[in-house]
Amino acid sequence: MYKILKTEGRAKRCEFTTVHGTVQTPVFMNVGTAAAIKGAVSSVDLKDLGCQIELSNTYHLHVRPGDEVIKKLGGIHRFMAWDRPILTDSGGFQVFSLASLRKIKEEGVYFNSHVDGRKIFMGPEQSMQIQSNLGSTVAMAFDECPPSLAEKQYVKESVDRTTRWLVRCKAEMERLCALEDTVNPDQMLFGINQGAVYPDIRIEHAKRISDLDLPGYSIGGLAVGEPNEVMYSILDEVVPYLPQNKPTYLMGVGTPRDILEGVYRGVDFFDCVYPSRNGRHGHLYTDKGTVRLLNAKYELDDRPIEEGCGCSTCRTYSRAYIRHLLKAKEMLGMRLCVIHNLYYYNNMMREIRDALDEGRFASYMKSKLEKVSADNEK
RNA sequence: GUGGGUAUGGCGCAGUUGGCUAGCGCGCCAGAUUGUGGCUCUGGAGGCCGUGGGUUCGAGUCCCACUAUCCACC
Numbered sequence: 001m002y003k004i005l006k007t008e009g010r011a012k013r014c015e016f017t018t019v020h021g022t023v024q025t026p027v028f029m030n031v032g033t034a035a036a037i038k039g040a041v042s043s044v045d046l047k048d049l050g051c052q053i054e055l056s057n058t059y060h061l062h063v064r065p066g067d068e069v070i071k072k073l074g075g076i077h078r079f080m081a082w083d084r085p086i087l088t089d090s091g092g093f094q095v096f097s098l099a100s101l102r103k104i105k106e107e108g109v110y111f112n113s114h115v116d117g118r119k120i121f122m123g124p125e126q127s128m129q130i131q132s133n134l135g136s137t138v139a140m141a142f143d144e145c146p147p148s149l150a151e152k153q154y155v156k157e158s159v160d161r162t163t164r165w166l167v168r169c170k171a172e173m174e175r176l177c178a179l180e181d182t183v184n185p186d187q188m189l190f191g192i193n194q195g196a197v198y199p200d201i202r203i204e205h206a207k208r209i210s211d212l213d214l215p216g217y218s219i220g221g222l223a224v225g226e227p228n229e230v231m232y233s234i235l236d237e238v239v240p241y242l243p244q245n246k247p248t249y250l251m252g253v254g255t256p257r258d259i260l261e262g263v264y265r266g267v268d269f270f271d272c273v274y275p276s277r278n279g280r281h282g283h284l285y286t287d288k289g290t291v292r293l294l295n296a297k298y299e300l301d302d303r304p305i306e307e308g309c310g311c312s313t314c315r316t317y318s319r320a321y322i323r324h325l326l327k328a329k330e331m332l333g334m335r336l337c338v339i340h341n342l343y344y345y346n347n348m349m350r351e352i353r354d355a356l357d358e359g360r361f362a363s364y365m366k367s368k369l370e371k372v373s374a375d376n377e378k
Numbered sequence: 379g380u381g382g383g384u385a386u387g388g389c390g391c392a393g394u395u396g397g398c399u400a401g402c403g404c405g406c407c408a409g410a411u412u413g414u415g416g417c418u419c420u421g422g423a424g425g426c427c428g429u430g431g432g433u434u435c436g437a438g439u440c441c442c443a444c445u446a447u448c449c450a451c452c
Binding site for chain 1: 413414416
């Protein structure tokens with residue numbers, strides 16, 4: 001159930017209700033690929049951070065511990081002790097990111113496991129079956145994510161195949177939801193728009209998948225190497241062709257700026273590894289720009305990562321101490337940094353929703369863009 | 379005290395029969411990273427090759443002395 005509460009230009013303030021609760025959008029989904037936020041952040045921590053919805057990965061959980069295992073343990077919600085919505089990515093992106101380990105065919109993709117090298121086959125049906133076993137709130141379609149600089153002819157063939165795969169995903173998901181022992185009979189399937197940087201392919205594809213009347217749609221294959229401006233212009237072109245009465249999800253994006261630009265163009269859902277991965281590497285987001293905590297200038301800096309930040313890290317620890325932990329490769333260092341970054345992202349989304357509620361998103365976006373693009377404070 | 383070994387950037391080491399701007403790993407400094415393999419990648423700084431003499435057109439490489447350090451023996 002998707003309800004539009006308010007709009008400002010193309011930006012939308014909505015509510016998305018699922019069997020696992022309601023999500024207020026625009027929202028950032030915290031990425032926990034293997035049913036865990038990397039950096040020793042637990043599902044209990046996620047609630048403290050204001051996280052509404054978590055994202056996990058089909059391929060990674062299939063390889064380890066195995067989706068059958070998770071099904072036997074009652075599904076992913078129970079497994080990771082998280083009762084709010086969970087979106088599972090389909091494994092499609094791994095077709096792209098683990099490119100050296102795979103072969104794409106009409107029936108699906110042959111992978112070599114990155115864990116033990118064993119051969120794995122995944123097609124639309126397999127991806128749906130795995131996601132059904134996981135019992136996530138939202139399952140993503142199994143797609144191919146062509147490189148942004150792929151030749152147009154290849155992209156066209158790839159997108160056509162992704163469309164055929166989506167039809168198979170939908171049929172399989174309907175079959176699985178009707179089974180007696182299914183973990184989540186209300187599991188939703190989101191379609192994925194592709195087409196690299198070719199607006200005509202994107203738009204044509206958006207129209208075709210919209211006809212399938214799925215509960216939500218995403219835009220994939222962006223932020224994979226093309227310039228930011230290209231991504232924004234693709235959004236300008238394609239978002240209007242996706243159903244406006246359904247959630248729109250921009251996959252894998254992005255920087256705080258990318259998210260603001262996405263909301264501005266009508267996107268509801270985002271996810272990105274940046275806050276967690278960059279957090280692990282001491283790259284911290286603040287309203288005064290990026291703080292690279294490993295830089296030598298922070299060795300004696302007794303201030304918090306961000307003055308006035310409400311996260312538990314900033315309320316308790318100094319830059320100098322956290323820097324030491326990172327240098328010493330203490331797990332606590334990563335944890336504290338990831339907590340700050342996730343807080344920053346979730347808090348920014350809350351600010352965005354408040355601004356939309358109050359009809360002042362445009363001015364909020366302008367001032368936030370200035371903040372996030374500021375140089376490191378001294 | 380005697381015999382033997384070793385001395386090369388912060389640490390650990392390579393440096394072929396003496397030959398052009400002395401390398402490597404780690405560390406350090408800086409930067410990348412967008413549906414995550416706790417990675418990976420890209421730059422950069424830093425060495426009068428223990429000290430002093432000698433041989434040679436040319437010495438980190440050969441010779442002598444000294445100093446430091448390690449091992450064995452007394």
